[in-house]
Amino acid sequence: MERYIRNVLMCAGLLGVVASAAMIHGTQLARAAEEKNAAVSITIDNFSFTPKEITVSAGTTITWVNRDDVPHTVVSPDKKFRSKALDTDDQFSFTFTDAGTYSYFCSVHPVMTGKIIVK
Amino acid sequence: MGNIIKENLNPDSIDRRGFLKCMAWAGTGALCVMQGGVLKSFAFGPGGKIDKAAMKGDFAFAQISDSHIGFNKAANPDVTATLREAISKLNALPQSPEFVLHTGDLTQLSKAEEFDTLDQSLKSVRTGRIFYVPGEHDVLNDNGVQYRERYGKDTKGDGWYSFDHKGVHFVGLVNVMNLKAGGLGSLGHDQLEWLEDDVRHLKHSTPIVIFAHIPLWTIYPEWGWGTDDSQQALSYLKKFGSVSVLNGHIHQVMQKVEGNVTFHTAMSTAFPQPAPGQAASPGPMKVPDEKLRSVLGVTDISFIRGKHTLAVVDSPLAGG
Numbered sequence: 448m449e450r451y452i453r454n455v456l457m458c459a460g461l462l463g464v465v466a467s468a469a470m471i472h473g474t475q476l477a478r479a480a481e482e483k484n485a486a487v488s489i490t491i492d493n494f495s496f497t498p499k500e501i502t503v504s505a506g507t508t509i510t511w512v513n514r515d516d517v518p519h520t521v522v523s524p525d526k527k528f529r530s531k532a533l534d535t536d537d538q539f540s541f542t543f544t545d546a547g548t549y550s551y552f553c554s555v556h557p558v559m560t561g562k563i564i565v566k
Numbered sequence: 567m568g569n570i571i572k573e574n575l576n577p578d579s580i581d582r583r584g585f586l587k588c589m590a591w592a593g594t595g596a597l598c599v600m601q602g603g604v605l606k607s608f609a610f611g612p613g614g615k616i617d618k619a620a621m622k623g624d625f626a627f628a629q630i631s632d633s634h635i636g637f638n639k640a641a642n643p644d645v646t647a648t649l650r651e652a653i654s655k656l657n658a659l660p661q662s663p664e665f666v667l668h669t670g671d672l673t674q675l676s677k678a679e680e681f682d683t684l685d686q687s688l689k690s691v692r693t694g695r696i697f698y699v700p701g702e703h704d705v706l707n708d709n710g711v712q713y714r715e716r717y718g719k720d721t722k723g724d725g726w727y728s729f730d731h732k733g734v735h736f737v738g739l740v741n742v743m744n745l746k747a748g749g750l751g752s753l754g755h756d757q758l759e760w761l762e763d764d765v766r767h768l769k770h771s772t773p774i775v776i777f778a779h780i781p782l783w784t785i786y787p788e789w790g791w792g793t794d795d796s797q798q799a800l801s802y803l804k805k806f807g808s809v810s811v812l813n814g815h816i817h818q819v820m821q822k823v824e825g826n827v828t829f830h831t832a833m834s835t836a837f838p839q840p841a842p843g844q845a846a847s848p849g850p851m852k853v854p855d856e857k858l859r860s861v862l863g864v865t866d867i868s869f870i871r872g873k874h875t876l877a878v879v880d881s882p883l884a885g886g
Contacts, residue, residue, distance in 0.1 A: 518703065
């Protein structure tokens, strides 16, 4: 009987460990999933990117939407990403998987610059 | 010609008051005459007529700019119609242009069908030939490959070239390619080297006309209205007695005289843009429908031999 109880307790303990491990793992998975699905929008309006500078966590997908009557582009000078010319209401998305600072500009109107900081 | 600006027209300095008046009249039917770096301005007389005989040159050419075929927003839903009106204006000039310069932004989005529509429309221009330089809207997505296939067959690099016409040396430059983050228009090292070489053999007395899309003088850097390395280009032209620079891009008339160089920007045939700093951005400006044709137009230029003179007339499509 004693042995049985000990086994049950051990089992329970093990279960607990497994359960907590599963929970931790599950939380991490959830957070990762959340980051993976994180979506941030940057508006292109009046020849500027708004917000001009933004900090996001790794895995975030950023979508630029052009609200101007003029085509713009979203171009990383070190060729990490490059959109085609975006006409009015066109969008461009890019998922930032690695930490770092990513400067970009509009190759049509290079006075337009922006920055993404990925943590 | 009772409206000639008479102040300070000595050969060594700029007629500042005349220049300012010319600026004020520009776009509403002014005539600006450049002689040896001095800009003289004339307004249309009381009858709205100018003494054309006095201004008649040895030959005339015209400039049109910023047709933006494909643009269909509020600032002008029918840019093909206004281009056709601009062509009618050119065809009605008293002295037919021997050729026409289109200073870029032929299209809105570099689409094949937009180039096709432009070509179809320009077939009706009564002139010997049309010369082009690209605007930033003509080289989207393909680094200008399509533009050069259509308009740049005999050009160098990204599409720059020169030609001589009746003793005047014309140079078409490209300043809309390989732009750097935070910068303005750019000519780039290769083009600058070519330009230096291109003008090296010319006599100092040869009149030079440079044309390019983005202004080659800094008008308003906050809006990108200038070219990073234009000073380098102009340094190769210091030896010449008469240099005229014709640009588009800013969709309004502006002029400046700097020593031997006269700068001039043309109206668009499509839509106006705001004066520097007078709006949140340089985007297309909506004006009342009845005013649109007074802020679109063409430029005709006659060359008067012996006086080193270019007479530049900006004519709006209507109301001038």
